[in-house]
Amino acid sequence: MALMRRQSLVKFDAPLCETIVETPKPQGRQVLMRIERCGLCHSDLHIQDGYADLGGGKRLDTTRGTTLPFTLGHEIAGVVEEVGADVAQQLIGTRRAVFPWIGCGQCQNCLEGDENLCAKQRFLGVAIDGGFASHVLVPDAKYLLEYDPLPVNQAATLMCSGVTAYGALKRLVERPRQRNLLLIGLGGVGQMGLAFAQAMFKQNISVADLSQAARDSALNNGAAIAYDPAEPDITRRIIKETEGGFDAIVDFAGNDKSMAFAISVLARGGKIVVSGLMGGNFSLPMVQWVYKRMTVEGFMTGTLAEAHELMALARSGKVKPTPMQEEPMSDVQTWIDALRAGKVIGRIVLKN
Ligand SMILES: [Zn+2]
Ligand SMILES: [Zn+2]
Numbered sequence: 001m002a003l004m005r006r007q008s009l010v011k012f013d014a015p016l017c018e019t020i021v022e023t024p025k026p027q028g029r030q031v032l033m034r035i036e037r038c039g040l041c042h043s044d045l046h047i048q049d050g051y052a053d054l055g056g057g058k059r060l061d062t063t064r065g066t067t068l069p070f071t072l073g074h075e076i077a078g079v080v081e082e083v084g085a086d087v088a089q090q091l092i093g094t095r096r097a098v099f100p101w102i103g104c105g106q107c108q109n110c111l112e113g114d115e116n117l118c119a120k121q122r123f124l125g126v127a128i129d130g131g132f133a134s135h136v137l138v139p140d141a142k143y144l145l146e147y148d149p150l151p152v153n154q155a156a157t158l159m160c161s162g163v164t165a166y167g168a169l170k171r172l173v174e175r176p177r178q179r180n181l182l183l184i185g186l187g188g189v190g191q192m193g194l195a196f197a198q199a200m201f202k203q204n205i206s207v208a209d210l211s212q213a214a215r216d217s218a219l220n221n222g223a224a225i226a227y228d229p230a231e232p233d234i235t236r237r238i239i240k241e242t243e244g245g246f247d248a249i250v251d252f253a254g255n256d257k258s259m260a261f262a263i264s265v266l267a268r269g270g271k272i273v274v275s276g277l278m279g280g281n282f283s284l285p286m287v288q289w290v291y292k293r294m295t296v297e298g299f300m301t302g303t304l305a306e307a308h309e310l311m312a313l314a315r316s317g318k319v320k321p322t323p324m325q326e327e328p329m330s331d332v333q334t335w336i337d338a339l340r341a342g343k344v345i346g347r348i349v350l351k352n
Helices: 042-049 152-169 187-202 214-222 232-240 256-264 286-292 303-314 329-340
Strands: 003-009 017-022 030-042 053-056 058-061 075-083 095-098 135-138 183-184 203-210 225-227 244-252 268-276 295-298 322-329 347-352
Touching: 030 095, 030 152, 030 329, 042 053, 042 329, 058 203, 075 135, 075 152, 135 244, 152 187, 152 303, 152 322, 152 347, 183 187, 183 225, 183 256, 187 203, 187 303, 187 347, 214 225, 214 329, 244 256, 256 268, 268 286, 322 329, 329 347
Parallel strands: 183 203, 183 244, 203 225, 244 268, 268 295, 322 347
Antiparallel strands: 003 017, 030 075, 030 135, 030 347, 053 058, 075 095
């Protein structure tokens, strides 16, 4: 009997602990992957908490439907170890990244390719067991992506921070005015956004982050200007320097402060894509919304088609690798704690 190791959630709002179970046998279109790497994402922290912060002391319960023990982790790359009867045997032994935003496959959203919008989703590491483990069972071989010649760490992180950053930016490409672009919040997704933005946009890219270290890292990785949102009178300075504000903004932080900052430096007719989940609550006078003719769109994850698009872009060599730090899978809880404490720059990738 083959066994697999997992770093499991055994209780919400408590540290992960190792569990050992029988390795599942793939059926039909399923694939069993031996995991090489799994990136650590902010949303793993929210799932571990069991709630999302709605602001004003209110919480959204996110524990429903989860059977414990449960394995987090959705930025997975590995080697195909075993396949179901309906999958080509030649796939065995190949190295692949795993698209985790898997839907039910039957609803209208899924049939139209928008599996990330599925209400009965089977997201890996969110709804079904994910990548903080030695193995993962993938529901269908079609969710595996070739990534050669990219490094394995980059391939893994493209599946969440990559597809989220790419998808958020894609929603700003077809805009009437493209004078400038601002990225707010330079955690793992924001850094990935900076890398993709340089491949997708012609204009200079500005960034904003409260952390000096994050700003320095962004300037070293292609940002033209880095702003500190806490600087006195920063809004006035930005409006002056940009001659009216930013036409396009991605808020990769997604809290009340980052959103207030985004609105304050948005040009008339501009658009903000909110892609962060730090939480909180935001309100705005209606007249300001109308006067500014602003557009605000929420976005997370992405479709399988978008994952293929961004993988093609990255494999073409146009996307610079982002800062990453490789750590042992068994230390995942240590790095969850570090991420929670804001002590991580770029992406932590856990290695088996
Ligand atoms: Zn994620
Ligand atoms: Zn569905």
